[in-house]
Amino acid sequence: MSQDTPKPRGRPPSKAARDKALVAAREILFDQGFGRLSVEAVAARSGVGKPTIYRHWANASELAMAALMAGFPESKSQGASLEHALSRQLTDLVRAFATTRGRQIAMALATADPDSELTRAFRNRVILSSREAGRSLIATAADRGEIHPPAGIEVTLDMIYGPVLYRLLAGHQPLDDAFAAALVDGALKLLTPAK
Amino acid sequence: MSQDTPKPRGRPPSKAARDKALVAAREILFDQGFGRLSVEAVAARSGVGKPTIYRHWANASELAMAALMAGFPESKSQGASLEHALSRQLTDLVRAFATTRGRQIAMALATADPDSELTRAFRNRVILSSREAGRSLIATAADRGEIHPPAGIEVTLDMIYGPVLYRLLAGHQPLDDAFAAALVDGALKLLTPAK
Structure with missing residues (x-):
C-alpha cells in the first residue's frame, strides 16, 4: 500500500x-x-x-x-586515487553503521511499508547512496585510465557495499576499520587495472 | 535482554x-x-x-x-569444481530468498531480540549457513590445489554472500539466476587460481 x-x-x-x-x-x-x-x-x-x-x-x-x-552522514566520493577514495568512503560508511544507529536503520528498513515514498527515500539516502557514490568513483577511475570499465557493474557494487549491511544484520563479524580496509582490497581485486 | x-x-x-x-x-x-x-x-x-x-x-x-x-532449505556445498559448486549453491540460495519468505526473513531478523538463543539459531541456520558452506567449498578447492588459500577469508565470504541479503533488503536489483551467476564470476575473481 x-x-x-x-x-x-x-x-x-x-x-x-x-x-x-x-x-x-x-x-x-x-x-x-x-x-x-x-x-x-x-x-x-x-x-x-x-x-x-x-x-x-x-x-x-x-x-x-x-x-x-536526517542524522546520517552524506557519502563522499573523492580522493587522489580509486584506492584512496574507496578507503575514505568505506571507512566512513562502516563507522556510521557501527553506531547504535546501525541496528535501528536495519529495523526501520525491515519493518517499514516497502512501497511508501518515504521508505524509498530512506533506502536511497541511507542504504543505496554509498553504492551510487561508488559507481561514480569507479566511472571516474575508468575515465582517467586507472582501471578497465567493469563488465558487471551492478554486482560489483553489491559485492563492495552489500557486506556492510550483511555484517550489520547478521552480526557475525565486527564493523571496524580493518573490515573497511579488507573491503577496499577486495574491491580492487574485482576491478581490473588498465595496463 | x-x-x-x-x-x-x-x-x-x-x-x-x-x-x-x-x-x-x-x-x-x-x-x-x-x-x-x-x-x-x-x-x-x-x-x-x-x-x-x-x-x-x-x-x-x-x-x-x-x-x-523450519521451511528453509539446507545449504549444500558439493560439486565437481569450485565454480560448479558455488554456482549450484548460490542459485539455490538466491531462489530461496526470492520468494515472499525472503522479506519475512529479513523482518524476523531485524525485529527479533538480537541476543535470544532462537535469534542466534535463526541467524546461523538461515543467514550464515550458506557462508559456512562457502567456507568449506573454498577450503576443499584450496586443498586440492585449485586455488590459493585466500588471505582474508572472512571478508571474501562476506563479499560473496552479503550481496544476497543486500538485494533482499534494499530491493534495488532483482534476486534472479543472472545475479547468482554474476556472484560466481565475482567470487572467482576474489579467489586466486593456483598455477
Missing part, C-alpha cells in the same frame, strides 16, 4: 515544529531504542501536538525513518 | 501440538504476512491452546522465526 502524505488541514505545519519533533524522535531512538518511539512519546518530549506530527508523517515508523535519515 | 525458554508447567508439551502450531504459523505468514502473525491467530488456526504455544515459544516473533527456519 503506497500512502501519500496527508493533506495539511488548518494552518500549514511550521518548520520549527517539524524540527523539534525530529530532534525528540532522535533522542528517543538513541536513548531508548526503536521500540519506544511512538507519536505520543515524541509529542510529550517535544511539546509539539500530535495533530501537527501527523500532518508531517503518517505514523511512528515514518517519523523514525525521517529522524534516522 | 536474553530470555530463556520458559520452563514447562504441567504436562510436557507434545511434539504433535508443536508441529500443528508451526504449520499454522507458516500458513499465516505466507497467506497474510508477517504483521498478521500473533499467538492468538496461531491458536485459532491450529486448535492448539495458547498456554501450550507459550510453553514452546516466548512470543509471536520467536514462533515466526521457528516457522521460517
Whole structure:
C-alpha cells in the first residue's frame, strides 16, 4: 500500500515544529531504542501536538525513518586515487553503521511499508547512496585510465557495499576499520587495472 | 535482554501440538504476512491452546522465526569444481530468498531480540549457513590445489554472500539466476587460481 502524505488541514505545519519533533524522535531512538518511539512519546518530549506530527508523517515508523535519515552522514566520493577514495568512503560508511544507529536503520528498513515514498527515500539516502557514490568513483577511475570499465557493474557494487549491511544484520563479524580496509582490497581485486 | 525458554508447567508439551502450531504459523505468514502473525491467530488456526504455544515459544516473533527456519532449505556445498559448486549453491540460495519468505526473513531478523538463543539459531541456520558452506567449498578447492588459500577469508565470504541479503533488503536489483551467476564470476575473481 503506497500512502501519500496527508493533506495539511488548518494552518500549514511550521518548520520549527517539524524540527523539534525530529530532534525528540532522535533522542528517543538513541536513548531508548526503536521500540519506544511512538507519536505520543515524541509529542510529550517535544511539546509539539500530535495533530501537527501527523500532518508531517503518517505514523511512528515514518517519523523514525525521517529522524534516522536526517542524522546520517552524506557519502563522499573523492580522493587522489580509486584506492584512496574507496578507503575514505568505506571507512566512513562502516563507522556510521557501527553506531547504535546501525541496528535501528536495519529495523526501520525491515519493518517499514516497502512501497511508501518515504521508505524509498530512506533506502536511497541511507542504504543505496554509498553504492551510487561508488559507481561514480569507479566511472571516474575508468575515465582517467586507472582501471578497465567493469563488465558487471551492478554486482560489483553489491559485492563492495552489500557486506556492510550483511555484517550489520547478521552480526557475525565486527564493523571496524580493518573490515573497511579488507573491503577496499577486495574491491580492487574485482576491478581490473588498465595496463 | 536474553530470555530463556520458559520452563514447562504441567504436562510436557507434545511434539504433535508443536508441529500443528508451526504449520499454522507458516500458513499465516505466507497467506497474510508477517504483521498478521500473533499467538492468538496461531491458536485459532491450529486448535492448539495458547498456554501450550507459550510453553514452546516466548512470543509471536520467536514462533515466526521457528516457522521460517523450519521451511528453509539446507545449504549444500558439493560439486565437481569450485565454480560448479558455488554456482549450484548460490542459485539455490538466491531462489530461496526470492520468494515472499525472503522479506519475512529479513523482518524476523531485524525485529527479533538480537541476543535470544532462537535469534542466534535463526541467524546461523538461515543467514550464515550458506557462508559456512562457502567456507568449506573454498577450503576443499584450496586443498586440492585449485586455488590459493585466500588471505582474508572472512571478508571474501562476506563479499560473496552479503550481496544476497543486500538485494533482499534494499530491493534495488532483482534476486534472479543472472545475479547468482554474476556472484560466481565475482567470487572467482576474489579467489586466486593456483598455477
